[in-house]
Amino acid sequence: MAYEREAAILKVTSEVLGAAREFLVCEGFVELLPVILAPVTDPLRHNTDRAIIQAYGERWHLTRSMIFHKQAAVRVCDKIFSFSPNIRLEPPERGQTGRHLFEFVQLDLEVRNATRDDVMDLGERLLLHIMEKVRERCRKELEFLGRKLPSFRAPFPRITYTEARHRYGEDFEERLSAEMETPIWIVDFPIEVREFYDREDPTRPGVLLDMDLLYPQGYGEALSGGEREHRQDRILSRIKFQGLDPEAYASLLSLAGEGIPPSAGFGIGIERLVRFLAGLRHVAETRLFPRVPGVPAVL
């Protein structure tokens, strides 16, 4: 059959979306429609060009993440998620990492009044649920793809950013992901390496209450999240600390003035998850119409 490989990967992707949705709905989450155009979006830390259009006399950013919309949404519902298409115009050389698309979908979720530990526990159960359902519903496809999916047990091990840097050096992410037999959490990122919305630990200045999860077998980053800065004064000082213009975040700051609840959450990239589950070389294989930095598209 032609396209048998593509069909198998699409089936795995579809089951991932279904398994994630069924798990989160059982956990009391409400699914939000994604946001594509917004007056303000995630600044990110690393270099990505800005994707902006003009409409109705205003500038609209293509969403890089729904972080601010999630923080606003938990005023209305205490548990929300969205399958959020993100546009990040990464440098062309990132087209070769196997982990970067300039258009990808992130399962982005947020929980009102949650702690980092709450969402780390949720993330472990979510990942294990998806893996169980994919094993169950995509046996044929995984076999066709030659993928022997490993089994894990929660809780996953944790290591602090500082310890990871100390033990594994600059490229600790690659080395940890390559050496581990199980997913591993990296916690407590220093304030200077992350975005302003990750919450600083009141008891440990300069240390953030955030985390990344790495896949084993060299598949790299799985998810990223943390507790959020929600107080107007804290957000303002963190925006300044990151060297950004508070004017650009005026709407977020005025929203925080009206009151944003404390929350924690994370985003997990669907294409990277499917790449790991299906054992693929490049995330581009997960899409029929991949958007690879620097590579032209046909359709």
Add this chain to the structure above:
Amino acid sequence: MAYEREAAILKVTSEVLGAAREFLVCEGFVELLPVILAPVTDPLRHNTDRAIIQAYGERWHLTRSMIFHKQAAVRVCDKIFSFSPNIRLEPPERGQTGRHLFEFVQLDLEVRNATRDDVMDLGERLLLHIMEKVRERCRKELEFLGRKLPSFRAPFPRITYTEARHRYGEDFEERLSAEMETPIWIVDFPIEVREFYDREDPTRPGVLLDMDLLYPQGYGEALSGGEREHRQDRILSRIKFQGLDPEAYASLLSLAGEGIPPSAGFGIGIERLVRFLAGLRHVAETRLFPRVPGVPAVL
């Protein structure tokens, strides 16, 4: 409780997404990730400004619909769907119709080798399934919103475009939707009022094998679809007939040269569906961050 109305509407929206997905997966559909940026997108018939960004030395359209990607995808899987965010920069005056957002989500599906009758039957069962689940799972919310959801039976009545124009005049859509007690299909649009990808009936030149579904109670258009032109020569002549530049559709035409299977499908707007189910005045009420033509957004 603050935001009780917003929370009720979000709950209905979330159940619509879940009910639609569970129905389609049971029917053997595979969920595709949406496409946001593409070298080519739906030309549409009506005036909408072009939303384009530049990246990696190419021009990327923000997706107005996934029609061409759906036609390409049914080469791989015979039944596909996607919750597809569409950007359509409608004229500002459309902000007042109650039915237009310039960013909305369309449940877009396509079936290989299907006829118009096949997908009309599917559309009726999909809509009735969603209504049944929303009634069941959102009783409290519908009551809070004061919405008494009517009950329908399939098959829904059908009327041809020509007969509808003859009986109800220019604004037949508004009048039919306002007068009906049940959804009604409008079929057989004339070739000059629709896009080039709707298939012309080989036995009735100038008549298309397409359809729209209207909601009753004045809620207007529910879905739009039909059989597709899939032969390269037919697509080319229809592109010319619509007065478009074949060069702009070169990639679609070369794809059709390699072979696109016959298919039929439709798209159903999620915000319009929620507006109907929840009995809302304006689709903007279905979104926490609505994108209303001509209206600035806070976040």
